[in-house]
Amino acid sequence: VTTDLRQTYKKYFIGIAIGNRAENFVHFSPKRNFVRVSAKVNNAAEWEKRIGDAGFKMLEMGKESVRFRVLPGQFEQHRDLFVELFDQSYREWFE
16 A cells, blocks of 8 residues: 555454554454454445455444454455555545
């Protein structure tokens, strides 16, 4: 999305920061067998359908965020979908 981003490791999740400021437009909760991904997007219902159609297990969803589980190997298999989701989330976060 941009080269300014870096990971921040907290006790229960991996977030995103720019400089010294947390910008958690997307964050990851690693578990033993999967990773929970949460992304803030304005059109969450549309993303829920796209992500569900790609075979991911959807979790509770807010009005402006999507949450789902990613199994090992799925990040590479659906790379383009993740790039698009994270890019949109980043752009909307900074609007």
